[in-house]
Amino acid sequence: MIRFDNVTKSYKNLRPALDDISLEIQKGEFVFLVGSSGSGKTTFLKLLLREEVPDSGTVWVAGRDIGELSQWRVPYLRRNLGCIFQDFRLLPNKTVTENVAFALEVIGRPRTVVRTQVAQVLDLVGLGEKGDRIPEELSGGEQQRVAVARAFVNRPLVLLADEPTGNLDPATTQGIMKLLDRINRTGTTVVMATHDVGIVDTMRRRVVQLDQGRLVRDQARGVYGFGEDMTVSSRGVPAISVAGAADAGYDAAGDPLTGRVATVRARRGTR
Amino acid sequence: MAVSFEYVAKETATNLWRNRMMALAAILTVAVSLSLVGTALLLRQAVNRQIGQWSNNVSLQIFMDAGATSTQVTSVRSTIAQTPQITRCSYLDHAQSYAQAKQVLAGSPTAIAALTPATTPTVFKCQLKSPGDAATVATTFNSGVPGVYQATSPSQSIRVMQQVTNVLQLILLVIAIVLLVSSLVLILNAIRMAIFARRREVGVMKLVGATNWFIRVPFMLEGLVQGVLGALAAVVIVLLSNIGVSYLIRHYKVSVLGSAVLPVHDLVVTELVVVLIGVVVGVAGSSVAVRRFLDV
Ligand SMILES: Nc1ncnc2c1ncn2[C@@H]1O[C@H](COP(=O)(O)OP(=O)(O)O)[C@@H](O)[C@H]1O
Ligand SMILES: [Mg+2]
Numbered sequence: 092m093i094r095f096d097n098v099t100k101s102y103k104n105l106r107p108a109l110d111d112i113s114l115e116i117q118k119g120e121f122v123f124l125v126g127s128s129g130s131g132k133t134t135f136l137k138l139l140l141r142e143e144v145p146d147s148g149t150v151w152v153a154g155r156d157i158g159e160l161s162q163w164r165v166p167y168l169r170r171n172l173g174c175i176f177q178d179f180r181l182l183p184n185k186t187v188t189e190n191v192a193f194a195l196e197v198i199g200r201p202r203t204v205v206r207t208q209v210a211q212v213l214d215l216v217g218l219g220e221k222g223d224r225i226p227e228e229l230s231g232g233e234q235q236r237v238a239v240a241r242a243f244v245n246r247p248l249v250l251l252a253d254e255p256t257g258n259l260d261p262a263t264t265q266g267i268m269k270l271l272d273r274i275n276r277t278g279t280t281v282v283m284a285t286h287d288v289g290i291v292d293t294m295r296r297r298v299v300q301l302d303q304g305r306l307v308r309d310q311a312r313g314v315y316g317f318g319e320d321m322t323v324s325s326r327g328v329p330a331i332s333v334a335g336a337a338d339a340g341y342d343a344a345g346d347p348l349t350g351r352v353a354t355v356r357a358r359r360g361t362r
Numbered sequence: 363m364a365v366s367f368e369y370v371a372k373e374t375a376t377n378l379w380r381n382r383m384m385a386l387a388a389i390l391t392v393a394v395s396l397s398l399v400g401t402a403l404l405l406r407q408a409v410n411r412q413i414g415q416w417s418n419n420v421s422l423q424i425f426m427d428a429g430a431t432s433t434q435v436t437s438v439r440s441t442i443a444q445t446p447q448i449t450r451c452s453y454l455d456h457a458q459s460y461a462q463a464k465q466v467l468a469g470s471p472t473a474i475a476a477l478t479p480a481t482t483p484t485v486f487k488c489q490l491k492s493p494g495d496a497a498t499v500a501t502t503f504n505s506g507v508p509g510v511y512q513a514t515s516p517s518q519s520i521r522v523m524q525q526v527t528n529v530l531q532l533i534l535l536v537i538a539i540v541l542l543v544s545s546l547v548l549i550l551n552a553i554r555m556a557i558f559a560r561r562r563e564v565g566v567m568k569l570v571g572a573t574n575w576f577i578r579v580p581f582m583l584e585g586l587v588q589g590v591l592g593a594l595a596a597v598v599i600v601l602l603s604n605i606g607v608s609y610l611i612r613h614y615k616v617s618v619l620g621s622a623v624l625p626v627h628d629l630v631v632t633e634l635v636v637v638l639i640g641v642v643v644g645v646a647g648s649s650v651a652v653r654r655f656l657d658v
Pocket of ligand 1: 126127134
């Protein structure tokens, strides 16, 4: 679904924001992108959206080298990538329904499709009753749910989340993570940048860690800190099974340090 | 690209309303500058028509003394025949000359009253091979040919008049161009403000994959609407002033200026040019704004 081949990206600074990154994310995976502030997480997501282009290396999304896309095709790439952010980015003078509908209207979806899809997705995120509210009448968690609904309403292949829980308290965070997990179970690939230790530790999903633009860890069912089972994927092809991760659930207490490789390889083989 | 008409119309209307003071300033400036452009164009056409009428291809008039004898007239006629620069002449006798004078002087009844057919000089109206010869030929006839009162070249006075109107036109056009540039800048600025006011929406649109044209079209259309509204106001202003001038000319029977009343066809063409310039200014202003401030 997503592949980085030796991707390097520098801004004006001396040190590159991403330094020779190679990795692959399979369809349906849930991947945490962790690392301290300035380690390159946002840059990673921007390269996927083609908000930035790499200095060298290739970014593949759904089998396409997105560096090759002509400018007019970029919007069509983005229709396959839903996005949520720490600051929600809702339109303050539109209602919840209008905010979500906007995402479909501006890509020219017919009105009947907009109406049914918006209603469905609002039910999915648990805001079916609050469609007529405006964002400032909602709590932070509810606002982020609206953002998730807007990102997901067009059924993207991938959901990108850049510190989506950065502004939320732990209880609300848990609700959002349940929602992202639910979306992931529909087959949607989720890539979430975060430095929330708690989430990463409880979800036990694949963790990709960046440090000063370098990939320093790629662990299939990781916790935030370095575990004993530290794995750096040099090939950029970590073996991971979505099904396995999903079975475990986001609050699974399974031991991530045992049987990881065997389980994952086995499941992947059966697919 | 499926940009629904309804969406674009709604967006454009909302934008215009939200930014109405800026939009109004832009529209008014377009209106004023295009009124000047329209006026300058109409002035030029009116003057050209009027001059065409007056000169009627005559580039030299030789007025005889009121009491010139027929021998003198015959002698002047043969001198004319021997002058190579003159291609053709027609002779107006006292009666014809008086009739023409009455027509030319229609605006000043006192001057007409002072004339009688007998006191009106007869005149040779001549065409020259080239208008440039007018001065030299006039001089030959003015250097004491018996019976000749004065040889004048209407083209001289017409040239003065043309120069005056040219200068006037130039001034109008310069002012109009300055105003057109300012209206372009005002439209650009109005669109820039609209883009700024809608930066959140634009951000979301880019994020969810709206096409560049889908994002741009409402802003472009906003500029176009401003240009066209200004142009339409100018069309009305030009039309009214033209009706006003025609009415004055007819009402006061200033038949000398009769030809300055333009036919409908000329007026329509001028108004179309005005609307076209409005469209160009609107689209140009908003294109620059969209290109500079809407990085999609
Ligand atoms: N637009 C930019 N211009 C210049 N430098 C940038 C820009 N965006 C990010 N950087 C730099 O690139 C590095 C990685 O930033 P970023 O990808 O935002 O990291 P993170 O999201 O992990 O905090 C940082 O050193 C940051 O200062
Ligand atoms: Mg960041």
